[in-house]
Amino acid sequence: xxxxxxxxxxxxxxxxxxxxxxxxxxxxxxxxxxxxxxxxxxxxxxxxxxxxxxxxxxxxxxxxxxxxxxxxxxxxxxxxxxxxxxxxxxxxxxxxxxxxxxxxxxxxxxxxxxxxxxxxxxxxxxxxxxxxxxxxxxxxxxxxxxxxxxxxxxxxxxxxxxxxxxxxxxxxxxxxxxxxxxxxxxxxxxxxxxxxxxxxxxxxxxxxxxxxxxxxxxxxxxxxxxxxx
Amino acid sequence: xxxxxxxxxxxxxxxxxxxxxxxxxxxxxxxxxxxxxxxxxxxxxxxxxxxxxxxxxxxxxxxxxxxxxxxxxxxxxxxxxxxxxxxxxxxxxxxxxxxxxxxxxxxxxxxxxxxxxxxxxxxxxxxxxxxxxxxxxxxxxxxxxxxxxxxxxxxxxxxxxxxxxxxxxxxxxxxxxxxxxxxxxxxxxxxxxxxxxxxxxxxxxxxxxxxxxxxxxxxxxxxxxxxxx
Numbered sequence: 532x533x534x535x536x537x538x539x540x541x542x543x544x545x546x547x548x549x550x551x552x553x554x555x556x557x558x559x560x561x562x563x564x565x566x567x568x569x570x571x572x573x574x575x576x577x578x579x580x581x582x583x584x585x586x587x588x589x590x591x592x593x594x595x596x597x598x599x600x601x602x603x604x605x606x607x608x609x610x611x612x613x614x615x616x617x618x619x620x621x622x623x624x625x626x627x628x629x630x631x632x633x634x635x636x637x638x639x640x641x642x643x644x645x646x647x648x649x650x651x652x653x654x655x656x657x658x659x660x661x662x663x664x665x666x667x668x669x670x671x672x673x674x675x676x677x678x679x680x681x682x683x684x685x686x687x688x689x690x691x692x693x694x695x696x697x698x699x700x701x702x703x704x705x706x707x708x709x710x711x712x713x714x715x716x717x718x719x720x721x722x723x724x725x726x727x728x729x730x731x732x733x734x735x736x737x738x739x740x741x742x743x744x745x746x747x748x749x750x751x752x753x754x755x756x757x758x759x760x
Numbered sequence: 761x762x763x764x765x766x767x768x769x770x771x772x773x774x775x776x777x778x779x780x781x782x783x784x785x786x787x788x789x790x791x792x793x794x795x796x797x798x799x800x801x802x803x804x805x806x807x808x809x810x811x812x813x814x815x816x817x818x819x820x821x822x823x824x825x826x827x828x829x830x831x832x833x834x835x836x837x838x839x840x841x842x843x844x845x846x847x848x849x850x851x852x853x854x855x856x857x858x859x860x861x862x863x864x865x866x867x868x869x870x871x872x873x874x875x876x877x878x879x880x881x882x883x884x885x886x887x888x889x890x891x892x893x894x895x896x897x898x899x900x901x902x903x904x905x906x907x908x909x910x911x912x913x914x915x916x917x918x919x920x921x922x923x924x925x926x927x928x929x930x931x932x933x934x935x936x937x938x939x940x941x942x943x944x945x946x947x948x949x950x951x952x953x954x955x956x957x958x959x960x961x962x963x964x965x966x967x968x969x970x971x972x973x974x975x976x977x978x979x980x981x982x983x984x985x986x987x988x989x
Contacts, residue, residue, distance in 0.1 A: 628826070
């Protein structure tokens, strides 16, 4: 049964190809929140009035519109969903130290990891590609170690259930598959990141993720349009 | 009287010149947490063993060491302090929507604001300086608007008391004063940002801030060493 924090309507403005919008959808699904999903029609070429009005600072999806309040930034949305619909399952852990650790790794994903992904995607020459690949490998090695330390024998970073770090990390899977396809380099492999390989498979197959996660082929097709290749 | 979330010892590894370490000190002061402050001795030229061990990913101050757990990243530390010592005063607001708004602006400070500050500090020519100054002015105009909307007639972003956004924004005051001194441009002025000018004065003078906030002259002297000018 749907849980709602209030009677206000809930809308999520997203884009099917956005790894950040995916986070909002997964969080809302985990909490069984009923919401209207609004696809930002032409995310590559123009921005809708609704997007410009609801996220005037960054002008980016996702935006969660709850009643008359707009919540922007995907990790902020996930934390908001966890707090506005506080019944189980919790997305963030309850212990302050575990919460701080979860926030650290989520911040790491949006910082160093996505910087490396952006550098790899935008590299203009071999030297740039090699440097970006090296940085990305280091990030994934750090995440592999964090995964081994944090999952306590469970299937996810959050243990038995998908949690905040899973939702944060899930955003790298699409971009990573595109970079792997274009570069021919396997960044997630059983040799270097055995835990993450298994985690990624479970994450993609999870019922709160599967309906919203594009296929690798769809990600690649979108990247070809975006980068005009 | 000191409040402690547990009997574990609390240490903050910081640097007097770090606007991010300042955040940790202000948060701990607000919660009356007893802690040992450890100054990272030579932040410009070398990193201590304790820093490398407690923040192996980013190797940066501040680090909060609570018992055997290290908490890294300044905004993460502030949220942790709020959650680990939950008695009043609260640093984040209690309403989920207000919390999301506070997190949005804190993220804005560490994103767009500090990108503009770094660009202004690192600009190599007039074109770079003008572009960075324009971007910084836009950021401050956005913060001015946020301040006017959020303070509800109080003295701070958090209303009557210093809160999460105040602590986040407080970190820009030092770097901003250095950029103003070097460029001769007044970024915070009664004409363009009247609310922020008054806010900054109150923030600097607050008893949880004043003992830890370097003077403008000290910031400028440090910047001269850092940039070797």
